[in-house]
Amino acid sequence: MEKTKTRKPHSKSRNGCLPCKARHVKCDETRPECVNCDKYGSKCEYPPTKPRASRSSHVSPYPVVSTPSSTEDMSINQSLPQPGANGTQDPVLHIPQLRLLHQFVSETVKDLGASTDFDEVNSSYMMKLAFDFPFLLHGCLALAALHLSRVEPSLRAEYIQQAESYHNAGLAQFRTEIQDIVDSNFEAVFCFAFLMFPYACAVPILIANSSPEQALDSIMQNFLLTRAVRPMVVQYYTVMQGSGLGRFVPPDVRNIDWNRExxxxxxxxxxxxxxxxxxxxxxxxxxxxxxxxxxxxxxxxxxxxxxxxxxxxxxxxxxxxxxxxxxxxxxxxxxxxxxxxxxxxxxxxxxxxxxxxxxxxxxxxxxxxxxxxxxxxxxxxxxxxxxxxxxxxxxx
Structure with a gap:
């Protein structure tokens, strides 16, 4: 977080690779793989060479979240197809994802905490983290889809399906991420773990015609998963309190006395x-x-x-x-x-x-x-x- 605040401006790389452009960082333009992509394990791709277009016809690539159904790496650093040689191709807007993102920032966050201060953390700080950590962005989209399934009953089944897809995609990456929690990713891990509780509470209720045994099993699976993350999060709990996520801890939790009869x-x-x-x-x-x-x-x-x-x-x-x-x-x-x-x-x-x-x-x-x-x-x-x-x- 501190590095983001104090980062010095730098000259732009006009011929850099697509992942660096999506991250808004300077690319050293090394081929076939630049230093940044090598560092982050991203697939280094450069835009195809094309004739210089006029300013009015130029269309920049739009970074998107890959579809949860893909079996490839779910990276937010992938880009949409480039315009053709004649510069006439329009950028593709992924409206469903934009709708979910708007829902999360404007509505869903209002019901995740006990104060407006907490809402601000979710709508700003968490979202900034999510753009650097795809698994967290998937988690935000999944919870927003669940929320919309309540708000728009006519589209309930569609939103539940979206929620499951995004959640499964994020969870697969999250399980890999927690194998090595370090200073650079603990905040994103903490945020995803936080989102798992509301998701766990909402999902079983949405399972139509489930038996009591199936519903209980679903609840237990989510309980066990969130418990597995807790020891790892506790390791960074003190550090977290001094970061922008310190406001995640509400007063009623801070004041609990476990020794009081x-x-x-x-x-x-x-x-x-x-x-x-x-x-x-x-x-x-x-x-x-x-x-x-x-x-x-x-x-x-x-x-x-x-x-x-x-x-x-x-x-x-x-x-x-x-x-x-x-x-x-x-x-x-x-x-x-x-x-x-x-x-x-x-x-x-x-x-x-x-x-x-x-x-x-x-x-x-x-x-x-x-x-x-x-x-x-x-x-x-x-x-x-x-x-x-x-x-x-x-x-x-």
């Missing part, structure tokens, strides 16, 4: 842990109690805040619960599903975010269908809170 509205859930402690071996009891305690801390943080919980706070629970609990949830164990339904109440408190609208209801529906009949009374409190929409009353 709190009595929250999760009365029935604590009773469940006591009643069932003799039914399970020690490892399961410990996993359940740890998941409940983490949920207790987060409910206490929400109770002490005058605003709805931020997405950053909400995603702390799947990140902080022990791996054994996630194993039990993946196995669809009744106790884990009951605790999961109580977590859904926390999501219900943040219905202001578009990607969480309906998430709590779906988690409750999954739990009701998978929990044996003799256990369903433990779902009474989350059922009351979610179905009635009364998230301010205490538990019983």
């Amino acid at each position: 709190s009595t929250t509205e999760l009365v029935s859930l604590r009773k469940f842990a006591d009643v069932t402690s003799n039914l399970y071996p020690q490892d399961i009891n410990e996993a359940y109690r740890s998941a409940i305690r983490t949920l207790d801390v987060l409910f206490a943080a929400v109770a002490h805040s005058s605003t709805p919980p931020s997405p950053s706070l909400l995603k702390m629970w799947p990140h902080e619960v022990p791996p054994r609990f996630l194993e039990l949830l993946s196995e669809k164990q009744p106790g884990a599903l009951i605790i999961f339904a109580h977590y859904a109440v926390l999501l219900r408190k943040s219905q202001k975010y578009w990607f969480l609208q309906g998430a709590a209801e779906q988690i409750l529906d999954i739990s009701e269908k998978l929990v044996p009949t003799e256990w369903t009374s433990w779902l009474d409190w989350p059922r009351e809170q979610i179905r009635a929409g009364n998230t301010d009353s205490g538990g019983s």
Whole structure:
């Protein structure tokens, strides 16, 4: 970021390669591969030699994002076909991508954080990063497509398909990128990891006619993927706070006290842990109690805040619960599903975010269908809170 701010101006390279022109950096014009392309692993291509055209007929190349369906490298440094020798070919506009980009910057970012300051980070700082890191740009386009699938129901299927294509393309590159997180790419990795939570919350809801098992599996896959990134992001967390992304951390996350003992509205859930402690071996009891305690801390943080919980706070629970609990949830164990339904109440408190609208209801529906009949009374409190929409009353 600092290098970008202090970079000295330089003379333009008029005969440089296409990737350097797309990056707006000076090309040394070395053939067959310039120094910049060798450094970044880009495919070095030069525009075809053509007669000099008049200023009025000259058309510059337009950098575009490659289509997600391509099996080749998804690089934003690719360019559109050059004009013909007569200079009459018009540039091709990729309207669908431009529409998604506009949606992300103007609308989607408004529902990703808890403040206007946070929106500014998403719409400016993150987008600047995205133009240098294709996987992040794909992530932005994927989330914008999901958002538009809610805004424009008549085009819902088309936008969902676009979201899946862009997300898969970005994710494939992201998995390669996180193999070597360094100072130059950690901000882009952090941003993509941040986008994965709203995407994970929205996608299962959009799967038509899916069974509760399929919906739960989809949620778990996204949980596990975001957890895998967390240790790598933590490594740069202190550095991140001093960068432009420091505003990503909302106040309700900064003020969490994990050591404070709190009595929250999760009365029935604590009773469940006591009643069932003799039914399970020690490892399961410990996993359940740890998941409940983490949920207790987060409910206490929400109770002490005058605003709805931020997405950053909400995603702390799947990140902080022990791996054994996630194993039990993946196995669809009744106790884990009951605790999961109580977590859904926390999501219900943040219905202001578009990607969480309906998430709590779906988690409750999954739990009701998978929990044996003799256990369903433990779902009474989350059922009351979610179905009635009364998230301010205490538990019983």
